[in-house]
Amino acid sequence: MKTYRKELWFETRRRREFLNVTPEVERCLAESGIREGLALVNAMHITASVFINDDEPGLHGDLEAWLERLAPEKPHAQYAHNTGEDNADAHLKRTVMGREVVVAVTGGRLDFGPWEQIFYGEFDGRRRKRVLVKIIGE
Amino acid sequence: MKTYRKELWFETRRRREFLNVTPEVERCLAESGIREGLALVNAMHITASVFINDDEPGLHGDLEAWLERLAPEKPHAQYAHNTGEDNADAHLKRTVMGREVVVAVTGGRLDFGPWEQIFYGEFDGRRRKRVLVKIIGE
Amino acid sequence: MKTYRKELWFETRRRREFLNVTPEVERCLAESGIREGLALVNAMHITASVFINDDEPGLHGDLEAWLERLAPEKPHAQYAHNTGEDNADAHLKRTVMGREVVVAVTGGRLDFGPWEQIFYGEFDGRRRKRVLVKIIGE
Numbered sequence: 001m002k003t004y005r006k007e008l009w010f011e012t013r014r015r016r017e018f019l020n021v022t023p024e025v026e027r028c029l030a031e032s033g034i035r036e037g038l039a040l041v042n043a044m045h046i047t048a049s050v051f052i053n054d055d056e057p058g059l060h061g062d063l064e065a066w067l068e069r070l071a072p073e074k075p076h077a078q079y080a081h082n083t084g085e086d087n088a089d090a091h092l093k094r095t096v097m098g099r100e101v102v103v104a105v106t107g108g109r110l111d112f113g114p115w116e117q118i119f120y121g122e123f124d125g126r127r128r129k130r131v132l133v134k135i136i137g138e
Numbered sequence: 139m140k141t142y143r144k145e146l147w148f149e150t151r152r153r154r155e156f157l158n159v160t161p162e163v164e165r166c167l168a169e170s171g172i173r174e175g176l177a178l179v180n181a182m183h184i185t186a187s188v189f190i191n192d193d194e195p196g197l198h199g200d201l202e203a204w205l206e207r208l209a210p211e212k213p214h215a216q217y218a219h220n221t222g223e224d225n226a227d228a229h230l231k232r233t234v235m236g237r238e239v240v241v242a243v244t245g246g247r248l249d250f251g252p253w254e255q256i257f258y259g260e261f262d263g264r265r266r267k268r269v270l271v272k273i274i275g276e
Numbered sequence: 277m278k279t280y281r282k283e284l285w286f287e288t289r290r291r292r293e294f295l296n297v298t299p300e301v302e303r304c305l306a307e308s309g310i311r312e313g314l315a316l317v318n319a320m321h322i323t324a325s326v327f328i329n330d331d332e333p334g335l336h337g338d339l340e341a342w343l344e345r346l347a348p349e350k351p352h353a354q355y356a357h358n359t360g361e362d363n364a365d366a367h368l369k370r371t372v373m374g375r376e377v378v379v380a381v382t383g384g385r386l387d388f389g390p391w392e393q394i395f396y397g398e399f400d401g402r403r404r405k406r407v408l409v410k411i412i413g414e
Binding site for chain 2 (some may be wrong): 001036037038041051052053054056057058059061062063066096097098101102103106110111112113114115116136137138
C-alpha cells in the first residue's frame with residue numbers, strides 16, 4: 001500500500017469565497033503515483049469546507065445567498081459563540097457544505113462524473129488556511 | 139490490496155425520488171471478494187445524493203417536504219443558476235443530503251447498524267444518471 | 277494492509293447532546309498500530325451524527341438552536357414519520373450534521389488541523405447507541 005500526504009494553503013481576499021482546487025488535487029494524485037485507491041480531501045479548519053459541485057458562477061452566487069439565509073452572519077450577537085469572535089455563522093455554513101470529500105482513484109485519475117469539481121469553501125477568510133490531501137492505494 | 143469499481147445506473151420517473159440501493163451495493167461487495175476495507179458510494183452527478191437513513195416512507199415524505207422548504211424548486215427565477223436550466227434547487231438539496239457515503243467492510247459485509255440503508259437521492263431525474271461504487275481492501 | 281474495528285457505546289442523559297469522542301478514537305488508533313491510512317468514524321444509528329467541529333460550549337448551544345430552527349422537534353405531528361415514533365426531527369438533524377467523518381492517519385496520529393475535534397451528535401438519546409471506528413492502512 002502506498003500513501004501520500006500534502007497540505008494545500010489558501011488565503012482568500014474576501015470573508016467568503018469558493019475556489020476550484022481540482023487542478024491542485026490532480027497534481028497531488030500525479031505526484032503520489034497511486035493508480036487505484038481513495039483520495040481524502042478535507043478542510044483542516046472548522047470554518048471552511050471541501051465540497052464537490054458545479055463550477056458555475058450563478059450557482060456559486062445561489063449557494064452564497066442560500067447559506068446566508070440558512071445561517072446569517074449578522075447580527076453577530078445572535079450567536080453565543082461570538083464573544084470575542086464573529087465567525088459562528090462560518091461554523092454553521094461549513095456544516096451545511098461539509099468538511100471533506102472522498103474521491104475514488106481509478107487508473108491514476110480522479111474518478112469523476114461529467115461535472116464534478118472539488119471546491120474549497122471559505123467562510124472566514126482573509127488569513128492563511130489549509131486543506132489536507134491524503135491518498136491511499138497502490 | 140484489492141480494488142473494485144462499478145457504476146450503477148438509475149433513471150427515475152419523477153424529478154425527485156429516493157431509491158434504496160443497498161442490495162446493489164451488497165452485490166458489488168460480494169463480486170469484489172473484499173472482506174475487510176472501505177466502500178465508497180457516491181453520486182457521479184451534482185444534482186443527486188447518496189445517503190444513509192431509514193427505509194420508511196413517512197420519513198421519505200418528511201425529507202421531501204423539508205428539503206422543499208429549505209431549498210424550494212420554484213419560482214425557478216429565484217436562482218441565478220437557472221438561466222437555461224431549472225435545477226438550481228437540486229444542487230442545493232443534494233448539498234444538504236450529501237454526495238457520498240463511506241461504509242466499513244467487515245467480514246465481507248457492509249458493517250451497518252440495525253436500520254442503516256443506502257439511498258440514491260435524485261433531485262433532477264427523468265434521465266439516466268450514475269452512482270459509483272469503489273471498494274478497497276483485502 | 278491492516279484493518280481495525282471497534283464499536284464505541286454511548287448513552288446520553290438528554291435527548292440531544294454532543295460528546296467529544298476524540299480521545300476514544302485516538303485510543304482506537306493507538307490500539308490498531310496503524311501509522312498511515314484512513315480512519316472512518318460513523319454513527320451506526322440514523323438519528324445520530326459523527327462530525328468534526330470546535331469544542332466550544334457557545335458554539336454547541338448555537339448548533340442546538342440552529343438545528344431546532346431548521347428541523348424543529350415539535351409539534352411531533354408535523355412529521356409523517358411520527359406515527360408511534362417522535363423522532364423524525366432527529367433524522368433531519370442528523371442529515372444536516374452528517375453520518376460520518378473520514379480522517380487521515382499520518383505518523384500514527386489523527387492528522388488534524390489546530391481545532392478539529394470529533395463529536396458524537398445525539399438527537400434521540402437516553403438509550404444505548406453505537407459509533408463504529410474502522411481504520412485501514414499499515
